Amino acid sequence: GNSVTQMEGPVTLSEEAFLTINCTYTATGYPSLFWYVQYPGEGLQLLLKATKADDKGSNKGFEATYRKETTSFHLEKGSVQVSDSAVYFCALKVRNRDDKIIFGKGTRLHILP
Amino acid sequence: DGGITQSPKYLFRKEGQNVTLSCEQNLNHDAMYWYRQDPGQGLRLIYYSQIVNDFQKGDIAEGYSVSREKKESFPLTVTSAQKNPTAFYLCASSDLDGQGAREQYFGPGTRLTVT
Numbered sequence: 001g002n003s004v005t006q007m008e009g010p011v012t013l014s015e016e017a018f019l020t021i022n023c024t025y026t027a028t029g030y031p032s033l034f035w036y037v038q039y040p041g042e043g044l045q046l047l048l049k050a051t052k053a054d055d056k057g058s059n060k061g062f063e064a065t066y067r068k069e070t071t072s073f074h075l076e077k078g079s080v081q082v083s084d085s086a087v088y089f090c091a092l093k094v095r096n097r098d099d100k101i102i103f104g105k106g107t108r109l110h111i112l113p
Numbered sequence: 114d115g116g117i118t119q120s121p122k123y124l125f126r127k128e129g130q131n132v133t134l135s136c137e138q139n140l141n142h143d144a145m146y147w148y149r150q151d152p153g154q155g156l157r158l159i160y161y162s163q164i165v166n167d168f169q170k171g172d173i174a175e176g177y178s179v180s181r182e183k184k185e186s187f188p189l190t191v192t193s194a195q196k197n198p199t200a201f202y203l204c205a206s207s208d209l210d211g212q213g214a215r216e217q218y219f220g221p222g223t224r225l226t227v228t
Binding site: 032034036041042043044045046049089093099100101103104105106 | 117119144154155156158161163171203205207209216217218219220221222224
């Protein structure tokens, strides 16, 4: 079946540190991949996406590259800010008539000033 | 502004009462979804609908019911049969295309507390 595995948190970093949150997936066919962010008490916001192998999604300094050979979609940012503190969800969607998205369990990120 | 609205943001109910959570979207999306989120957990799909007057059970539909009488509205009823209804409920919507690859857009959520 389809599934997403992401690193468990919480992840605590100092401001301006380099961030990596690992995400690997299992899917039948060729999924689209997403990273969503959830700030405290709010809904999820789409952060970035990639729809085919070797695509790089980017937004707000965050990047993730769709790696088919390693079935991975790791989230990276070169210099984090306190305002990046949130929960990050990796997700996939397989191209079929079933329109469901499969979410990882989320990784909580704390950035210390 | 296009988006998804959920109301109310906080909802309190006594055990044994049914309660309905509202979800409205003006994005002209065909598909709508309801998720449940518990502390420290990911999202679990309750129900989804790809077209008006049709909906499908998700992974945890027991104790919940929905309706889709209008394209823009997808209310969720938490019934007294739901054993642990206290949670954060998220509504989402998405466009559909031939490959079903569109992302979902989320509302701000409703936090339901049942005592």
